[in-house]
Amino acid sequence: MAPTIKDVAKRAGVSVITVSRVINAAEYVRAETQARVLAAIEELQYVPNQMASSLRSRQNDTLALVVPDIATTFWTAMARGAEDEAWAKGFSLFLCNTDDDPAKEERYIENLLRRRVAGIAIVATLNSATLLTRLQTHSLPFVMLHRKIGGIEADVVRSDSRAGAVALTQRLLDKGLRRIAYVGGPLAGSLGQDRLAGYREALTGAGITPDPALIKLGLHTQQSGYELVTELLTLHPRPEGICIGNSRLALGALHALLAAGVRAPDDIAVATFFEISSLIDDSRLMRTPLIVATQPAQNIGRLGIRRLLERIAGGHGTAEDILLPVEIADRVGWAMT
Amino acid sequence: MAPTIKDVAKRAGVSVITVSRVINAAEYVRAETQARVLAAIEELQYVPNQMASSLRSRQNDTLALVVPDIATTFWTAMARGAEDEAWAKGFSLFLCNTDDDPAKEERYIENLLRRRVAGIAIVATLNSATLLTRLQTHSLPFVMLHRKIGGIEADVVRSDSRAGAVALTQRLLDKGLRRIAYVGGPLAGSLGQDRLAGYREALTGAGITPDPALIKLGLHTQQSGYELVTELLTLHPRPEGICIGNSRLALGALHALLAAGVRAPDDIAVATFFEISSLIDDSRLMRTPLIVATQPAQNIGRLGIRRLLERIAGGHGTAEDILLPVEIADRVGWAMT
DNA sequence: TTGAAAGCGCTAACAA
C-alpha cells in the first residue's frame, strides 16, 4: 500500500495539514519543520494522491483536447501547440481522438465530464452542437478550434479562411489570369462558406463577376476533386487557374490534371489550401508547382489553450472569434511540414 | 454546484448505495427501483465523479503513453494504435510528450504517479533507467515501446531491428552487389547495435567478411549522414550499396549522393530504415528509388497497450521481449505513410 | 434486494 499523507505526518511528528502545507509550498511553515517533513517524504518515497487532492480542493489541472485524428499531421501540429501551452502553464492535456464519429465523440465528452476536467478545447463536428450545449449546461469551459459551429456562443480560435481564399485567388489574379475556377467541399460548415466567399471577394475586387459555371462544389474527398476538375476541363474556354478549398480535393485535382495531360502552372495554375502531408502518395504530384495556403495549426492549438485558460480563470466577457492569418507560399514541389 | 450521488438518492427516494449500484450496473436492484434512479439521474443531469469513485475503489481506468514527440508521424502512428487499443478495452490514454528531455520526462512521470494511472507505456530514453526503476519501486506497471533499455526487467514491444537490417542488406546482396557499406548512429542503444549486427549477419551469411572501412558510425543526424556518406564516396573502389540505420541519416546520405552527382540506385543502391516523413523537405530527394524498411508503429502501440493491460490484470510471469517484423519495400519515390 | 456506517487521501475553515 502506498504511503499516505498520514504516514508522512506520523514519521515527521507533525499533523497532516502541515505536510499538506509543505507539499503545496504554502507559507507559514518553519524551515526546520519543512526539512523534517521533506525528509519523511523522501524516506517513505511518498507521492501525493492527486485524485484525493483534486476531490477535496475542487481544483483540477487537467485539460482535454478533442481532435478528429491524432495521426494526421494537421491535428498533431495543433495538439503539439496545445500541449506546449498547457505544459507551460502547469496543466496536463488529455488527448481525445474522435475520428469525427459522433458516438465516439459523445463517449469522450461523457468521460471528460466524469473526470471533471477543467476545460476542453475541441475541433467540433457539425453534430457537436448538442454536445457543446451539454458542456454549457454543466458550466464546463470550452473553446472551439479550427471549426466554428453556428448557434453556439463560445470562443473560437481558427485560421482566417476568407482572407486565405482572397490571398490565394489574388495570387492567381496577379499572374494576369482572369478565368479562375473554384473547387470546394460542402457549404455546411463555416470553413467552406468562408473560402468560397473569399474567392468571390477577390474576383469582385478585381472587377470580375464570378462565373457560376466555374464554381464546383462537391465532397471533401480526393474522388470529388478529380471529378470536379475533370468537369472544369471540358469547358471552352478552359479556366486558366483553379483555387481549391481543401487538401484532399487538391490531390484529386492534381490527379485529374495529370490524367488529362494538363500541366500546372503553365496550362492551368493551381492555388490551394493544404493541411495534410500524409495523403501524398504519388511522387509525380509532389513536383507540381503550386500556390499553397498553410494554416497555423500549432498556433491554433497554442492560442486555443491560452484562451481556454483565461476562461477557466474567470476572464469572462463575450465569446471571441480569434482569426489567425494563413501563410501563402509558392511551392516548387511539395514541402512537407 | 454539480449534483452528487446524494442528490440523486434523495430525489429517487433511495439510499446512495442503491444509486451507486445502478451507475455501476451492479446486480440486486429491482427493475422498478432502477427505473426510478435512472429517472432521477436524467432529471438532475447527474454525472458521476470519477475522481471520487477512483479514490474510494482504488480502480483507475487511465493509462499513459510517453513518447518523444506527438508531432512526429512515427510516434503518432504508435499513439494511434495505442489509443485504439486502450479505447477498445475501456481505458483512456494520457499522452505525454517528452522531447527526449530527461527533465520533462521526469516531471511527466511524477505527474503520472500522482495521478495514480493504472499503467504506463513508454518510449524510454537512455536516461530513463532510474525513472523506470522508480516505477518499479511504486509497483506501477509499465511496458517499454520501440526502445529496449538494458538492465531493466520489463516487457518490451518493438520491431525486429536485427531481422530488418538482415533483410535490407539481403536485398542489396540479391541485386548482386558485394561491396555494401553501413551507415549508422551511435551504438549506445540496442537499436543501433541490432541493426549493425543484422548487417554483419547478412554479409557473413553471403560469405562476405564485413569490411571495417565500409562501416561508418556517427550521430542520428542528417549532418552525420551527409558526412559519413561523403567519406564513403572517397573510397576506391566505391561501395556499390549502402545500408542505412535511420531516417535522418538517410536524408543526409541522399543529400551527399546528390551533391556528388552519384545516382541511386544505378551508381549506388540505398537500403534504409525509415520512420518519419516530416523531415522530407526536398522534392529532388523524394524521387530517389530506395529500399525501405518500415516499422509497424501502429502495431507496436496496439500490442504495447495490450501487454500493459495483461500486466495490470495481474498476468505475471517473466518480462517478455516482443519483436514485430519490419516490412521491406522498394520505393520508386517516397511514399508517405 | 436494500441500507447504515465507515473511510479512501486529501484540504478548507477555523481555532489555538
Next chain:
DNA sequence: TTGTTAGCGCTTTCAA
C-alpha cells in the same frame, strides 16, 4: 506557525 475538525463524492463492508 501549527493543529483539529469536518467533509469532498464515492464505494466497501457489513447488517437487515
